Amino acid sequence: AQSVTQLGSHVSVSEGALVLLRCNYSSSVPPYLFWYVQYPNQGLQLLLKYTTGATLVKGINGFEAEFKKSETSFHLTKPSAHMSDAAEYFCAVTHTGANSKLTFGKGITLSVRP
Amino acid sequence: NAGVMQNPRHLVRRRGQEARLRCSPMKGHSHVYWYRQLPEEGLKFMVYLQKENIIDESGMPKERFSAEFPKEGPSILRIQQVVRGDSAAYFCASSPRPGGSSYEQYFGPGTRLTVT
Numbered sequence: 744a745q746s747v748t749q750l751g752s753h754v755s756v757s758e759g760a761l762v763l764l765r766c767n768y769s770s771s772v773p774p775y776l777f778w779y780v781q782y783p784n785q786g787l788q789l790l791l792k793y794t795t796g797a798t799l800v801k802g803i804n805g806f807e808a809e810f811k812k813s814e815t816s817f818h819l820t821k822p823s824a825h826m827s828d829a830a831e832y833f834c835a836v837t838h839t840g841a842n843s844k845l846t847f848g849k850g851i852t853l854s855v856r857p
Numbered sequence: 858n859a860g861v862m863q864n865p866r867h868l869v870r871r872r873g874q875e876a877r878l879r880c881s882p883m884k885g886h887s888h889v890y891w892y893r894q895l896p897e898e899g900l901k902f903m904v905y906l907q908k909e910n911i912i913d914e915s916g917m918p919k920e921r922f923s924a925e926f927p928k929e930g931p932s933i934l935r936i937q938q939v940v941r942g943d944s945a946a947y948f949c950a951s952s953p954r955p956g957g958s959s960y961e962q963y964f965g966p967g968t969r970l971t972v973t
Binding site: 747749752777779784785786787788789792833835842843844845846847848849850 | 888901912948963964965
């Protein structure tokens with residue numbers, strides 16, 4: 744079975760500050776990892792994904808994440824927060840043989856202070 | 858290319874009524890996933906369907922819930938005799954095929970079900 748842990752439910756940063764959202768996963772097989780963003784009353788939008796290859800992946804809106812197998816982590820970062828980044832962020836995992844069904848973490852709400 | 862469509866966006870039902878949620882996948886996508894998001898929680902997988910087939914329903918409650926994806930028309934998630942605990946946001950996602958180099962799912966805007 745797979746699982747995703749997103750520690751904490753809320754992160755607050757100042758505009759222009761570094762954004763770091765943590766994600767740790769558990770998987771007995773090679774994982775495929777995703778970060779999604781959800782704005783209020785909207786669906787989920789894919790920020791970035793790791794399937795194979797380069798472990799540092801870049802996504803939309805200046806976000807990036809690094810797959811670290813030894814730490815079973817896939818933390819999301821952005822060098823400089825913008826007010827428009829305020830949203831809920833979900834980390835998700837799947838693997839070959841799982842029919843691509845996603846297992847999600849509980850999500851982290853990011854607030855950006857002016 | 859239109860995205861994943863879900864309707865209605867908001868649905869209010871009284872306890873004991875039936876709820877029908879519809880999902881039209883992206884053009885060219887024949888694989889549909891349903892997820893449920895309860896308050897303060899992440900999304901939980903419910904069911905995975907291809908046209909006319911249920912592939913994986915391991916996340917579906919054993920009673921009152923059913924899903925279909927007919928040859929023609931949208932995928933339907935049906936909840937019979939709704940209870941207050943069914944109040945949640947239900948999201949549909951589609952993909953062209955599972956696996957491959959993408960593993961990517963495209964999500965609809967969700968249907969927010971409120972049971973009164």
